[in-house]
Amino acid sequence: MALIRDFALQGAQMLVVLLLSPLLTGFVRKVKARLLRRQGPPMLQPYRDLIRLMRKDVVLATSASWLFRVIPYIIFAGTWVAASLVPTFGSGLLFSWSADLIAIIALLGSARFFQALAGLDVGTSFGGIGSSREVMIASLAEPAMLMIVFTLALIAGSTQLSTMATYMVSGEEGLRVSLGLALLALIIVAIAENARIPVDNPATHLELTMVHEAMVLEYSGRHLALIDLSSELKLLLYMSVIGCLFVPWGITGLDASPRSIAIGFAAYLAKLAVGGFLLAVFETVIAKMRVFRVPAFLGAALMLGLLATLLLFVSRSL
Amino acid sequence: MRGITFDIAHMLAGSLVLVSFMQLYQDRLYALLNIYALHALVLAASVAWQAFIQDAPHLYLTAMIALVFKAIIIPVALHRIIVKLGIHREIETVVGVGPAMLLGMGLVALSMVVMLRVTAEADPLAREDLAFALSVVLLGLLMMVTRRNAVSQVIGFMSLENGLVLAATGAKGMPLVVEISVAFSVLIAFIVIGIFLFRIRERFDTVDVRALDKFRGERQ
Numbered sequence: 001m002a003l004i005r006d007f008a009l010q011g012a013q014m015l016v017v018l019l020l021s022p023l024l025t026g027f028v029r030k031v032k033a034r035l036l037r038r039q040g041p042p043m044l045q046p047y048r049d050l051i052r053l054m055r056k057d058v059v060l061a062t063s064a065s066w067l068f069r070v071i072p073y074i075i076f077a078g079t080w081v082a083a084s085l086v087p088t089f090g091s092g093l094l095f096s097w098s099a100d101l102i103a104i105i106a107l108l109g110s111a112r113f114f115q116a117l118a119g120l121d122v123g124t125s126f127g128g129i130g131s132s133r134e135v136m137i138a139s140l141a142e143p144a145m146l147m148i149v150f151t152l153a154l155i156a157g158s159t160q161l162s163t164m165a166t167y168m169v170s171g172e173e174g175l176r177v178s179l180g181l182a183l184l185a186l187i188i189v190a191i192a193e194n195a196r197i198p199v200d201n202p203a204t205h206l207e208l209t210m211v212h213e214a215m216v217l218e219y220s221g222r223h224l225a226l227i228d229l230s231s232e233l234k235l236l237l238y239m240s241v242i243g244c245l246f247v248p249w250g251i252t253g254l255d256a257s258p259r260s261i262a263i264g265f266a267a268y269l270a271k272l273a274v275g276g277f278l279l280a281v282f283e284t285v286i287a288k289m290r291v292f293r294v295p296a297f298l299g300a301a302l303m304l305g306l307l308a309t310l311l312l313f314v315s316r317s318l
Numbered sequence: 319m320r321g322i323t324f325d326i327a328h329m330l331a332g333s334l335v336l337v338s339f340m341q342l343y344q345d346r347l348y349a350l351l352n353i354y355a356l357h358a359l360v361l362a363a364s365v366a367w368q369a370f371i372q373d374a375p376h377l378y379l380t381a382m383i384a385l386v387f388k389a390i391i392i393p394v395a396l397h398r399i400i401v402k403l404g405i406h407r408e409i410e411t412v413v414g415v416g417p418a419m420l421l422g423m424g425l426v427a428l429s430m431v432v433m434l435r436v437t438a439e440a441d442p443l444a445r446e447d448l449a450f451a452l453s454v455v456l457l458g459l460l461m462m463v464t465r466r467n468a469v470s471q472v473i474g475f476m477s478l479e480n481g482l483v484l485a486a487t488g489a490k491g492m493p494l495v496v497e498i499s500v501a502f503s504v505l506i507a508f509i510v511i512g513i514f515l516f517r518i519r520e521r522f523d524t525v526d527v528r529a530l531d532k533f534r535g536e537r538q
Contacts, residue, residue, distance in 0.1 A: 175329045296415045300339075310427055
């Protein structure tokens with residue numbers, strides 16, 4: 001019976017992330033539009049886009065190989081698995097033993113690898129530009145992410161997300177400078193990974209600036225729907241990671257009562273709303289930076305991560 | 319023994335280091351000025367918090383000095399200087415942002431190692447606070463070394479002084495007289511540097527201090 005319940009909770013988590021992610025994107029778009037004093041599309045628009053894309057035919061380039069057709073499913077699967085492992089409303093899910101932060105980064109990294117391959121596959125110049133830029137950004141963002149993981153693991157004593165979340169919610173650690181630095185670094189990395197504004201503009205199709213859009217330019221129909229859905233999932237994933245590590249209040253434990261699960265769910269929704277709002281405000285007040293400035297931006301994240309790790313090491317060893 | 323009050327003091331000291339790094343990262347003058355104001359603001363908050371937890375009312379005065387002079391008057395004055403000199407879009411660094419950041423990291427590591435070894439028997443968090451203060455001082459120095467523009471060198475100097483104040487307030491018991499005299503000497507230094515800036519500008523039509531090199535004896 002308990003096993004069935006655990007399965008149900010894990011399944012609920014998978015469905016929750018899948019169903020909430022377009023809503024989050026729609027919410028961010030809506031807030032951005034309202035900040036610019038536009039009406040903006042309704043918040044449910046991403047769902048409609050996805051359904052419409054699912055119904056449309058796929059147009060394939062003549063030079064596309066089998067890889068091009070398989071890759072959307074690989075990306076979607078990897079991102080969905082990663083997103084459903086992150087503790088959202090509860091930390092004691094059935095598969096949380098595998099919810100290692102490094103494993104999640106690896107899942108996202110392989111999804112990104114395949115996406116870059118897909119950009120190169122058709123052989124258009126835009127795809128090539130997009131892939132090379134994406135790989136450049138990734139090669140800068142991943143060391144920073146690893147530094148963040150080291151910091152968190154040194155503090156919480158584990159790289160497993162649910163252990164970390166339970167440790168953070170227990171309040172043993174208090175405020176730490178290293179944690180603050182890691183939070184800033186994680187925000188920078190999340191912005192870069194999700195192709196949000198100072199690094200990449202998710203709403204543009206201008207040749208000179210696009211990174212993510214350039215890679216998926218050749219996709220259409222259900223393939224494009226899957227890729228869009230995975231990038232929405234990725235945004236939700238990063239927000240959930242930040243939420244469960246740095247604002248862990250409300251996350252319930254292993255054998256929770258329905259009431260605490262409901263509280264956890266409400267807290268999760270509130271966190272997402274606050275996170276989405278802050279993201280929209282941030283994107284509205286800042287201008288996109290030149291591609292050549294991105295290394296300095298991500299270098300700052302790496303530096304912050306390094307500083308946080310350094311602080312922890314030095315203060316423990318001396 | 320370490321409650322939330324201590325944690326907050328620690329956090330504020332850490333954020334001062336972070337803001338110093340943001341100064342190193344910025345390469346536009348106006349943004350640099352805004353971040354300097356933020357630096358002073360964080361300093362004021364940190365000093366006020368120290369006054370609160372040490373129950374030392376005179377530190378509130380220090381915080382007020384930091385807030386009024388450093389976070390408002392000096393940035394506004396520098397802003398005017400920049401407008402008058404017409405240099406609001408330029409900034410040059412001797413080394414790039416990346417190497418400067420790496421050097422800064424090295425300095426923070428250095429000050430950590432030095433401070434934590436020297437003050438072995440003190441309270442762990444107070445030691446880290448001292449180390450933070452030393453790194454703010456060193457980062458200010460680094461800022462003065464890596465910038466060629468005289469205005470950003472002034473900002474480096476000012477943030478160096480912020481680090482001194484941080485160290486002094488963390489160490490329980492800097493006399494108010496010392497504090498006021500430090501504040502005023504910095505203010506006077508600021509005025510002198512300001513006049514100096516205009517003199518450089520009049521003479522050489524630039525505030526790039528490389529222009530001065532030509533007039534040194536050894537380079538003829």
